[in-house]
Amino acid sequence: MILECRELAVGFPGRSLCRGLSLEISPGECWGILGLNGSGKTTVLHTLGGLRPPQAGAVRLGARDLAQCAPRERARALGVLLQDEPQAFWGSLQEYVLMGRHPHSRSLFGWEAADLERAEAALERMDLGGLAERPLGTLSGGERQRARLAQLLAQDPAVCLLDEPLQHLDLRHQMEAMQVLRGLAEQPGRSVTLVLHDTLWASRFCDHLLLLLGDGEALAGATDELLTRENLERVFRCRLQEYGSGRARHFLPGDGPRV
Amino acid sequence: MPRPLLIALLALFALASMALSLLHGSADLPAERVLRALAGGGEAVERDIVLRLRLPRAAAAFACGALLAQAGALLQVLLRNPLADPYVLGISGGAAVGSLLSMLLGLGAVGTGAGALAGALAVVALVFALSFRAGDWNVYRLLLTGVVISAGCGALVSLLLTLAPAAGVKGMLFWLMGDLAYAGSPLAAWGVLAALALLGLGFASSLNVLSLGPLKARTLGVAVLPLQAGIYFAASLGTASAVLLGGTIGFVGLLAPHALRLLGITDYRWLLPSAVLLGGGFLTLADTAARTIWAPLQLPVGVLTALLGVPLLLLLLPRGR
Numbered sequence: 001m002i003l004e005c006r007e008l009a010v011g012f013p014g015r016s017l018c019r020g021l022s023l024e025i026s027p028g029e030c031w032g033i034l035g036l037n038g039s040g041k042t043t044v045l046h047t048l049g050g051l052r053p054p055q056a057g058a059v060r061l062g063a064r065d066l067a068q069c070a071p072r073e074r075a076r077a078l079g080v081l082l083q084d085e086p087q088a089f090w091g092s093l094q095e096y097v098l099m100g101r102h103p104h105s106r107s108l109f110g111w112e113a114a115d116l117e118r119a120e121a122a123l124e125r126m127d128l129g130g131l132a133e134r135p136l137g138t139l140s141g142g143e144r145q146r147a148r149l150a151q152l153l154a155q156d157p158a159v160c161l162l163d164e165p166l167q168h169l170d171l172r173h174q175m176e177a178m179q180v181l182r183g184l185a186e187q188p189g190r191s192v193t194l195v196l197h198d199t200l201w202a203s204r205f206c207d208h209l210l211l212l213l214g215d216g217e218a219l220a221g222a223t224d225e226l227l228t229r230e231n232l233e234r235v236f237r238c239r240l241q242e243y244g245s246g247r248a249r250h251f252l253p254g255d256g257p258r259v
Numbered sequence: 260m261p262r263p264l265l266i267a268l269l270a271l272f273a274l275a276s277m278a279l280s281l282l283h284g285s286a287d288l289p290a291e292r293v294l295r296a297l298a299g300g301g302e303a304v305e306r307d308i309v310l311r312l313r314l315p316r317a318a319a320a321f322a323c324g325a326l327l328a329q330a331g332a333l334l335q336v337l338l339r340n341p342l343a344d345p346y347v348l349g350i351s352g353g354a355a356v357g358s359l360l361s362m363l364l365g366l367g368a369v370g371t372g373a374g375a376l377a378g379a380l381a382v383v384a385l386v387f388a389l390s391f392r393a394g395d396w397n398v399y400r401l402l403l404t405g406v407v408i409s410a411g412c413g414a415l416v417s418l419l420l421t422l423a424p425a426a427g428v429k430g431m432l433f434w435l436m437g438d439l440a441y442a443g444s445p446l447a448a449w450g451v452l453a454a455l456a457l458l459g460l461g462f463a464s465s466l467n468v469l470s471l472g473p474l475k476a477r478t479l480g481v482a483v484l485p486l487q488a489g490i491y492f493a494a495s496l497g498t499a500s501a502v503l504l505g506g507t508i509g510f511v512g513l514l515a516p517h518a519l520r521l522l523g524i525t526d527y528r529w530l531l532p533s534a535v536l537l538g539g540g541f542l543t544l545a546d547t548a549a550r551t552i553w554a555p556l557q558l559p560v561g562v563l564t565a566l567l568g569v570p571l572l573l574l575l576l577p578r579g580r
Binding site: 049089103108 | 460461463464465467468470471472474475477478479480481482520525526528
C-alpha cells in the first residue's frame with residue numbers, strides 16, 4: 001500500500017517545521033527520517049500517520065485520503081510506534097502486545113487463537129519469549145521498547161511508521177530490531193519508515209531518506225544520493241567526518257565549530 | 260487466581276450479601292419466614308418487612324455500590340489517574356447543593372430529589388462545557404475543572420449548612436455523609452446499572468487500549484474523542500443515579516476497582532463486571548452492618564464503607580505487584 005503526501009505543510013501555529021513536502025512511500029521501501037532535535041521528525045511522522053491534521057496539503061493511504069479513513073480501518077493498514085508512552089500499564093507483557101490486535105479483533109470477549117499466535121510470534125521475534133507473563137512495569141527500559149515493537153508487529157500493518165525504534169536498545173538488539181524491520185519492508189505490499197539518529201543504520205538499512213533541515217525545508221530521495229557529508233552537515237549544523245564506505249558509511253561529528 | 264473463578268466467587272459474595280441483608284434487621288425474623296415472605300406467603304407484617312423494607316433497601320444498596328464502582332473504574336481510565344473516584348468531577352457536590360437548597364426552601368422529599376438531580380446535571384454540563392475542546396480533550400483540564408467546581412460546591416454546601424436552621428442540619432448532614440435510610444425506589448438506578456453494564460462490556464476492549472493513553476489508542480484504531488465523551492457521560496449518569504439514592508457514599512468507587520487490580524484483574528473486560536459485583540456486594544454488606552450493629556440506631560453507611568474499606572485496601576496493598 002502506498003503512503004503519499006502532496007504539498008504537505010506541518011507545524012504549529014506560528015512555527016513551520018516543514019513546507020511543500022511531497023513524497024511517496026511505496027511497498028518494498030525503507031525510509032529513514034533524520035533531523036536535529038526539535039526539527040519536526042515526530043510531528044511529520046504523526047501527520048503521515050493521521051494522528052494530527054496537516055497545516056496544508058493531504059496524506060493519502062492507497063487510494064484514500066487518510067483523514068477520511070475510519071480509525072479501525074486505518075489502524076489495520078497503518079501502524080505508528082510512538083516515541084514515548086507515559087501511561088503505566090497494569091497488565092502483563094502478553095496482554096500489552098495483544099492490544100496490537102485491537103483493530104483486527106472481532107470478538108468482545110477474549111482474543112481469538114490467531115491473535116494469540118500473532119502476539120506470541122511477535123514476542124519471539126523481539127526476543128521476549130520467556131517474559132510473556134511478566135507485568136509490563138517490571139521490564140527494563142530496553143525490554144519495554146522491544147515490547148512496543150512487538151505490539152506493532154502484532155498489529156501487522158502494511159505501512160509502519162516508527163519514531164526512534166532503537167531507543168534504549170543495546171547494540172545486539174538494535175541490530176536485530178533493524179533486521180526485523182528491514183525484513184518487514186521486504187514482504188510484499190509493505191513499507192517501513194523510521195526516525196533515526198545514527199547515520200550507520202540509515203546507510204545500512206534505508207533505501208530512502210527524508211532530511212529535515214529545521215527551517216521548513218526538507219530533502220527527500222534515495223539514500224545513495226542524499227547521504228552525503230554536505231547534506232548531513234546542513235541537517236545537523238556541525239562539521240562531520242565520514243567513515244566506512246558503501247552500505248556501511250557513517251558520520252560522526254569532528255572537532256570543528258558548529259556551522 | 261483464574262479470572263472466571265474470581266468472577267464466580269464475586270457473584271457468590273454479592274448473593275451472600277443480599278441474603279444477609281434480607282435476613283437481618285431490627286425485627287428478628289428466622290430464615291424460613293423470610294423465605295416464605297419472599298415467596299409471597301406468611302403473615303402480612305412479615306411480608307411488609309421483607310418485601311417493602313428490606314428488599315428495596317438491599318436492592319438500593321447493591322445498585323448504589325455497583326454504580327459507584329463502575330463509575331470509579333470508568334473515571335480512572337478517562338482521567339488516567341488512579342486516584343479518581345466518582346465524585347472527583349463535582350457531581351456529588353452539585354447534587355448536594357441542589358438538594359440542600361431544596362431542603363432550605365422547604366420543598367419536601369420530592370423537591371429535594373429533583374433539586375439533587377438538577378444540581379448534578381448542572382455540574383455535569385458545566386464541567387463538560389468548560390473543559391471540552393473539539394479535536395482535543397485534555398483530560399488534565401477536565402480533572403482540574405472538576406476539582407475546582409467540586410471545591411466551589413463544597414463552599415456552597417458549607418454556606419447552606421450555616422444558613423440552615425439548627426434542627427434541619429442533622430438531616431442534611433446524613434445526606435452528605437451518605438445514607439441509604441432515605442433511599443427512594445431503586446428501580447431507576449437498576450435500569451441505569453443494567454444499561455451501563457452492557458455498554459461497558461461493549462466498549463471494554465477499547466477502554467483497555469485507552470488506558471495506554473489517548474494518542475496510543477488512536478494509533479490502535481480507537482475513536483478517542485467520542486469514547487472519552489461517552490465515558491464521561493456514562494460515569495456521570497452512574498454517579499448521579501447513585502448519589503440520588505444514597506447521598507455521597509465515599510470509598511466504594513475508589514476501593515472496588517483498585518482491590519480488583521490488586522487481585523490481578525486489570526483487563527476492563529473482566530474488571531467492569533467484577534466491579535459491579537464487588538461494589539454492589541460490598542455496599543450491601545456495609546449497609547446491613549450500618550443498620551444492625553448499633554440498632555435501633557442507624558449509622559450512615561458512608562462512615563461504614565470507609566471504616567471497612569480502609570483496612571481491606573491496606574491488607575491488599577502489599578500483595579500488589
